[in-house]
Amino acid sequence: xxxxxxxxxxxxxxxxxxxxxxxxxxxxxTAGFDATPVQFAILNALIxxxxxxxxxxxxxxxxxxxxxxxxxxRLEAKDWVKREADPGxxxxxxxxxxxxxxxxxxxxxxxxxxxxxxxxxxxxxxxxAQLTALLAKLIAGYENGAR
Numbered sequence: 001x002x003x004x005x006x007x008x009x010x011x012x013x014x015x016x017x018x019x020x021x022x023x024x025x026x027x028x029x030t031a032g033f034d035a036t037p038v039q040f041a042i043l044n045a046l047i048x049x050x051x052x053x054x055x056x057x058x059x060x061x062x063x064x065x066x067x068x069x070x071x072x073x074r075l076e077a078k079d080w081v082k083r084e085a086d087p088g089x090x091x092x093x094x095x096x097x098x099x100x101x102x103x104x105x106x107x108x109x110x111x112x113x114x115x116x117x118x119x120x121x122x123x124x125x126x127x128x129a130q131l132t133a134l135l136a137k138l139i140a141g142y143e144n145g146a147r
Contacts, residue, residue: 022119029115033108038063039075040112043105046081046097053086054093080104 007013026037035043041061046052052060058068072095075081080101086092097105120128 022115025118026112026115029111029118030108033104033111034078035104035108036071038071039080040105040108042071042075042095043080043097043101043108046095047102047105050096051094054083054095057095075101 023037026040030040038061041063042057045057045060049057049060054068054072055065058065063071072081072083072093076083078101079098082096082098083093084096086094120131123131
């Protein structure tokens with residue numbers, strides 16, 4: 001007799017559901033900015049490291065390099081990011097946040113902070129810290145080759 005599989009308790013399913021909730025909350029809180037979580041991450045990364053190359057930046061924000069260029073294209077169309085060829089290697093593209101992109105990112109930070117607080121609101125302070133630590137440990141384990 002086959003036993004049923006309880007996907008509602010499967011880590012992959014729970015992580016996917018949590019991601020859906022996190023994105024929905026992010027989009028609600030940042031509705032006036034017309035930016036996705038990945039776009040916000042890119043803008044913030046470029047504030048920290050202006051002139052970063054496109055491949056390195058895609059790794060820093062954990063986004064697929066194959067589709068990263070189209071995300072950058074949308075940010076360019078909004079005049080939030082500019083892309084230039086690396087003078088030392090014309091195949092490499094360097095990215096810079098524009099003054100307009102920096103203004104948007106800085107204005108978004110308050111809304112993003114509210115989103116992050118809402119995401120973990122059902123948890124008490126200790127549980128919030130535990131969840132963050134466990135997620136960071138899970139990700140680090142795979143980034144360090146635990147596949």
